[in-house]
Amino acid sequence: MPVSSTASPVSTVCYHCGEPCVTTRFKLEEKPFCCEGCRMVYQLLQQNDLCTYYDLNTNPGINQRVQVRRDKFAFLEDDKVKAALVSYQDDQQLHTTFYLPQMHCSSCLYLLENLHRINPGVISTRVNFARKEIDVVLNPRLCSLRDAAELLTSIGYEPYISLNDLKQKRPSIDKSLVYQLGIAGFCFGNIMLLSFPEYLGVDASEEALRGIFRWINFALALPVLLYSALPFYESSWKSLRHRYLNIDAPIALAVIITFIRSAHEVISGTGGGYFDSMTGIVFFMLAGRILQDKTYRQLSFERDYTSYFPVAVSVRKDGAEVPTTLPDIRNGDTLVIHNEELIPADGILTRGKAFIDYSFVTGESVPVAREMGELVYAGGKQTGGNIEVLVVKEVAQSYLTRLWNRDTFTKEPKKETHSFVDLLSRYFTYIVFSIAAATAIYWYFTDSSRVWPAVTSIFIIACPCALLLSNTFTNGNVLRILSRNGLYLRNAATIETIADIDQIVFDKTGTLTSPHEQEIIFEGFALTDDERGMVAALASNSTHPLSRSLAQAEHVGRACVESFRELPGRGISGMVNGKKLKLGSARFVTGTEVPGSGTRVYLSVDEEAKGYFLFRNHYRTAVPALARELKPHYRLSVLSGDNDAERSNLRQLLGADTQLLFGQQPEDKLHYIEQLQKAGHQVMMIGDGLNDAGALKQSDVGLAVSEQTNNFTPASDAIIEARSLPLLHRFIRLCRANKRIVIASFVLSIVYNIIGLYFAVQGNLSPLIAAILMPSSSLSIVLLTFGSSNLLARWFKL
Known part of the structure; x- marks a missing residue:
């Protein structure tokens, strides 16, 4: 009976995900794969010429051993679910956003931004790496919402979809971190208490009691080692899988080495070890991380959801148009949208004929006609007369901000001026390991008792977090101050x-x-009340300051306007009560230039010049x-x-x-x-x-x-x-002072690392003190930048 090769263990790792391969049955082109799923993803990328994915990082993929059931995303075919997830849809395009928790490296970025090469139904994708989100534009005739979710899942990026999470809410801290912090704090406090005999010294008669305390400390340190320190192990392991070292690697190594050294001393009876330092390291590092994460999340929330576009939209209330800020718009409100105004929320067209320019959303500038009863989407701009829209989905200001930051509208970026920060973040851990190795060699031959505290302190004290995050935190706070x-x-x-x-x-x-303080005088043939009403109706369709002033001044009734047109820099025209009205410059209205002083808006009715409105400016x-x-x-x-x-x-x-x-x-x-x-x-x-x-x-x-x-x-x-x-x-x-704050925070962070490493290298710094100083430095830099920007804002009376 032949022996199957599938059972023979091998020492290779999966070419796709980096996990150990326990069989050779999934080999392809001499490349080992741990499962059929990983091999299928590789074949898919190879067929679409996307193997650059593997060149950017080593083993960048997500393990595919656990297969998702085929009907998992069937709920995405439900119309109500689609309405909640889709931000825009027509016959040509469907826009949505997915949250992808598996996104982790530049290879992910490359693959996700090239989905169109795998499925022609994907028109384009835009990845927000920091938020682990992907904005997807689909051709609904070729690729449905369900197809897109299944495509992402098939290549290892299963979307996380929770309809409850679609509501804008303040982000919360990961509860597992809080539990880990609580256990670390409990164990750290008790180990400190039980270590007092070590700190104070005991008589020979109490030697047995001290031994018991050491073993209790050993037991208390285990939950911290095996559970509370998990975030540092996981982060370090992910970086090692991709052949680089992140800033958590030295911390994880310090925790493991400290425990091994302490366990050896307790088991051999030569000492009490450093369990207090080990648990203190984990406790203070977790506390600093939670506080930092909470601060950053709060900033992000205020930027996306609390800050708002300082624009107002007209809401129809009791027959009048009431200017209303975007956060105050609610479902069921009726919005009056004028020519060239943005539609801020999804709604049903209830009055007028819409010609909507969706270039802000789709990049296509051809206006789309919509009739009463049809759905119109946020981000479109009305390019005709007034329309009224019944809101069915409240304003998502983060969506408008995301649209505003599309590549179509952003300007050419300047050359990066902080490249030294990028270099430091990339090589910082290697520098730390080199310093630790040199220090260990020196003290080994000079005073071996100092090797342990010196090396451990170096691993803990060195931290580029404050240096790398100061720019983000400072800019975020200034954005908040300015928007406020x-x-x-x-x-x-x-x-x-x-x-x-x-x-x-x-x-x-x-x-x-100021459009609210202008004096308007009409020079020409006397206008009837009907003609004044027609002028007001035509002017009310435009958002130009002069039109707005004219509409407010000529408040005699409102008539229906058809065939409305606005030519920037020239004027507006339309059919009102069967008559063609023109308002604008002399050349636009009369066909010739007319000499005169002051700001004038000329009027014609059925091509007959009636005169002009003279605006006396109030600055x-x-x-x-x-x-x-x-x-x-x-x-x-x-x-x-x-x-x-x-x-x-x-x-x-x-x-x-x-x-x-x-x-x-x-x-x-x-x-x-x-x-x-x-x-x-x-x-x-x-x-x-x-x-x-x-x-x-x-x-x-x-x-x-x-x-x-x-x-x-x-x-x-x-x-x-x-x-x-x-x-x-x-x-x-x-804004100018903000640059100085960022530079100052860079300098302080560098000085902190130099001073900390100076004392750590000499072996004069306790690992426990280092664990307190490391998160404290990051927090102090953040507080400094916050405090400085807030003090400057107060100094400038903002």
Whole structure:
């Protein structure tokens, strides 16, 4: 009877996942695999030319021995479940986000961003490595939500899907860490108590009692070794599997060596060991990790869910439009969406005809027509007349933030300036092991009694955590401070860009002027009440500041508007009560330029010129003070689409050295920003996001001003509430100070490691003291950055 080779043990590890292979039956192309699942994943990647996955890391895959049942994701075919998970869907695209807890390395990133090469039904993927999330865009005709989940599972990344977790809630600490901390604290406290005979010394008559205490300490140390220290073992093992050492490796080694040395002393009767140090190391390290994790999670929560876009959407209440901030929108609210306004929540179209531009979501700019009763998705922008939407899913601000950070809208990244931090994080553990080895050799030949405390202390005291996380924590706190004061940034990188600007360009209308304080006079043929109502109806469909002012001033009734169009920089038109109305510039309305002073909006009814509305600008009261604050530090410019009638007023407000340009069309503003950048300037453009979207996108920092309106544009890098515009100089100063805080925290962290290693190498530092100092240093750096940024915010009165 032939002997099967499947039973012969081998010493090789799986080519895919790195687990030991107990059989040779799954070999393929001389490559060993531990199970059929791992071999199938390899074949799938090989067939799709994705074996670079294995070049980036050694054995990067997830073990496939446990197979998932075929019907596990059948629930994803239920329409109610799909509605909860899908953020956008049409005939061409379906958007969703999965949480993948198995994601762990650069190979994962490579594979997940190339899913389209495995399944043509996957259009694109975007991975958030820090959150272990993947945004997936599918072709619903080729790949369903269930197909996508099964595809991810088949390659080792089973999605974690819990409908209860879809609700926005404050993240909690991992309970297993709390249990491990509790056990470590109990054992540490009791070992310290039972070690007093060792600390104080005992008479020979009490030698038996001391021996009993030593064995009790040995027993108390076992739960700490085998359970409480598990996070350090698991993290170290994962790094070893991928042929590198992370910062948990020295800690795990210190715990194991300390226990072995202590156990040897107790068993041989030569001493009481260092169980107090070992359990203290684990206790204080876990306490520091939990506190650090809680702080980071809190920051992340506030950024994603508590902070909000400083824009408002009109909600229909008792027949009137009430500006309402996004967090206050609830299911069942009726939203009034004007031309060029963002739809902030999924809803049912209940009034009007929608032409929705979903480029913010899909990248496709062709408007999609929707009729009453159809579903419209958050992130779309209405490109016609007013529509009303009944909210069926509340605003997910983290979703809007994620859309805003899509590659389509982000600018070219600058070269990384902190490469030394990346190098340090990569080689830090190797440096620590080298120092420990050199120290052990030195003390072995000089004073062998110091080898143990010196080496153990080195493993524990050295920590790059504060150095690597200080930038993240500081930027996160500054983002929170700015959003609390009405400035919402796209991401943390914008802070550094703001700190580097040297030129500020203002758009005039809606930025320097206040739309709520304008005086409007009509010059021309007298208008009837019906005509005034038609003007108000047409103007109410636009979000331009002049249109808004006109709609509020001409409040005589509201009529139905059809065929609404808005041409940026020119004007608006539409059919109202069977008549064609035009509002805008003289050239747009009459076909010719008409000389005149002041800000004018011309009107025609059925191609017959009726006259013009003259706007007497009222500049924001804070403009002169803001200009005085900014001028000593930055070059200022003003761009306006109007004629130069306001030149003298602007000169008086902003000073003679401010450059003023009038008659600027949207393309002219864009060209001006380009010229400044070619001259070497770092430019901040401040506008309303309507006629200057191109300039906002071209500038180094595009800042859109919002005044109880939903005029968000993805071209901007930041949104500022109009009431917060006077604080602009303070915001910039805080961003500049933030860079100094980060540099200071880097320096302090490096100094801490140098001083700590200096004493550890000499053998003068107890391992227990080192275990207290290590998390304390990280916490102190974090508190320093928090405290410094908060003190600066208070100093700047933010």
